[in-house]
Amino acid sequence: MLDKTYQPQRIEGDIYRAWEEAGAFASGRPERATAKPFAIVIPPPNVTGSLHMGHALNNTLQDVLVRFERMRGRDVLWQPGTDHAGIATQMVVERQLMERQEPNRRVLGRDKFIERVWKWKEESGNTIVGQLKRLGCSCDWSRLRFTMDEGLSRAVRKVFVELYRAGLIYKDKRLVNWDPELLTAISDLEVEQIETKGHLWHLRYPIDGRRFDPNDASTYIVVVTTRPETMFGDTAVAVHPDDERYKHLVGKNVILPLVGRRIPIIADEYSDPEKGSGAVKITPAHDFNDFEVGKRHGLPMVNIMSPEGKLLLDPNPDFTRGVEPTPALRSLILEFNGVFRFAARKMIVHQLEAQGLMEKIEPYVHTVPHGDRSNAVIEPRLTDQWYVDAATLAKPAIDAVKRGRTTFVPKNWETTYFHWMENIQPWCISRQLWWGHQIPAWYGPDGKVFVAEDEEGAAALAKEHYGKAVEIKRDEDVLDTWFSSALWPFSTLGWPDKTPELARYYPTDVLITGFDIIFFWVARMMMMGLQFMEEVPFRDVYIHALVRDEKGQKMSKSKGNVIDPLGLIDGYGADALRFTLAAMAAQGRDIKLSESRVEGYRNFATKLWNAARFAQINDCVPQSGFDPASAKVTLNRWIAGEAGRTARAVTEAIEAFRFNEAAGAIYHFIWHVYCDWYLELIKPILAGADASAAAETRAMAAFVLDQALLLLHPFMPFVTEELWAKLANETENRASLLMLALWPKARGLENAEADAEIGWLIKLISDVRSVRSEMNVPAAAKVPLVIAGASETTRSRVAAHGETIKRLARLDSLEFGRPQAGAVQIVLDEATLALPLAGIIDIGAESQRLKREIDKVGSEIKQLDAKLANEKFVSRAPEHVVEEQRERKTEAEATAAKLEQALKRLEAAL
């Protein structure tokens, strides 16, 4: 016998183990060898991470799809794995070393440090896997992959080498986004623009050959900057070629303040006369726009900063070249060398002010680039880095979406995808980190680069080049984490080997992910998939929203508003959490999660549990060979139809990725159709004298409950699996798991007659209950009911359902006749129901109630009249709409007439 309430904590672990022991998650099961495959690759979580609400949503949706397709008979592969997450993981381990007061990374050295990260990975790498299991994820764990596995690393090397040979990967010296805290380059995507309060500094640059006089504007040119500390790297001042104010100065020089370097005034369209003074200092080594200007004009690139963001003036030939080593300069170097950039800014501003070189300072709000991981202000820095020619790879990836070979759901994300892909910039893939895939490039003694999959290969290339064996040295850098993630859909399937899995499951069917990684990940998988597999990596991309807290705030540790999914699982069960997330996953909307919602769905699980308990108590056991289409009892024919309708609704909704609709449909069916009505309505039959009707009803109740368990299973796998096992016929042990059972087919079980009859029954009971409540008839009181004006249909329905009506409407008698004076009257179709409550109820109140009803129907009739009197409506609206309105009017008028009669009768009693 089932317990009174469902206690998820007690069974979830056991059920998950049972699934695993049965090998139920495995792809490529022999009996499905000829089945159509269905494949999803998991967005690999960080190997050292732990489950947050975003994971919970993402993986719930995947599991819903995967379980659904598995039940539909497909050979399902849900490919799991984890990501090495370069910077993030390296940071975690470095912080750990610091907290434990152990030697830091530099002291440890590269090999020891990496060893340390691997150890940490082994220790904590399966935390997230365990957490996904708690959520109920049915991944094929036997195929778990890690981006730094040997196999996947081989794929990375091969891709790098092939792209290099195709000219799609190259090394270049240019400005990159440099993170002075992490001491690595990062890609454009890892830079966050943050609005910051700063200043506009208007600096006076003295014109060469004129004696600087702060009171004489013709002796200097004003340049405006937000970053005065970069001035030591200035190599020109630019003005617009058409700017009349400065035309006469073009070709002349200015003397760079403090430094004394002579730099030219040049004309370049980049300079905007509307902005600032119209003259702009050009610092090619420290600003992306200036870099371009510098290239156009052949300006020297003077890098004046160290990787850490300190001014680097000596030893720095860039800086000292061509400048008189005056005592002033020497003292400048002494003063500024090694000073951090923001301290240097203050000092420079101070000195310029002292020398009358500061025209003015304005407060200014502008966006400043920050590293998304370190939160440090990013420094554009001139370095050698490896780049992917993304623009070339993007072309087929754009085309594939344009031609519908891959479809985004919701569709409007395609706009975002196109916009980014069409403006894509070279992708900087080298990182000055230790944790990651080391770049497969080696250098000869003269710095010549040799790219090969391994050292032997590179050595061979070098030997060929130099004509003799030479010592080669490996590139120290590692690749951007997303480089390996981009290969995920095929590297996990065994590429570059031609494995059976690769042939069977690629391209995958659908990718489920959040919009925040469309650029980082989805776009790059598209590019790499098309380049190396010559086929898109997935047919559909379902983009889900962000999970926010109940106030709509993004969850973050610093805000302290993080809701821990594991806490919710502990409190309410995994099923409740999953159902909540699925039910709230309407397309294109953020999810504001509140605990009360989870609680509500926990209650839903309990409700289902108790329905099953009812079935158990009443011997409603699944009958093998039971055919729902053979049902004779109207109630059973009706519920079979409802179940079929629900199966269709759930199926269609999941197919269209409308998870919330699917969840809503099954919720409504179980609670408000099966429990609220069907189980209540069958009680008299189960207790009644008609043994065959009772037997059929027991079978149907069990059958429909099974249907409900099947339909609910993708959303609530644990409780449904448990009930499936518990409800099995004791003699006929239900050997198979629910998760491997077949999905219900929406067979043609609907029956219009049964629907009409049970619809009438429900309406009658509801109406009587409503009136009782309104008239304050005590719940325990049983009253008689007299039906007047009943048609043959109504008479036979009453005969069939009399006991049920009496029970659910709390009646002590039910007969046909004439309404008594002072009775409460209800109009139902052609009949009038009378509750002879004279003496119990207030006739005045009842008269008021009837008048309100009459008014309501009256205004409806008025509306319909107006519509039908409208020539244009009748002539232009479709026939069936007009007909519907006419019918409605006829019915309303009939009801109105009966209500009037009822009122007359009532008033006669006064």
Next chain:
RNA sequence: GGGCGGUUAGCUCAGCUGGUAGAGCACUGUGUUCACAUCGCAGGGGUCACUGGUUCGAGUCCAGUACCGCCCACCA
């Protein structure tokens, strides 16, 4: 500057192709031994942001306005 989304019941949100506004929570009243108080029954609550247009008919389509949010680019 470019793009996307939102504005519907007290709260959180559904409402797909235009045809009588829905759910959950909260609220009010009530409680009939026998599935369930993590429950039952009954109920109150909405000029669908605003303005105009298309249409016989608009929460739904179109244009604009206001406010909110996000993304991309740029900012001397």
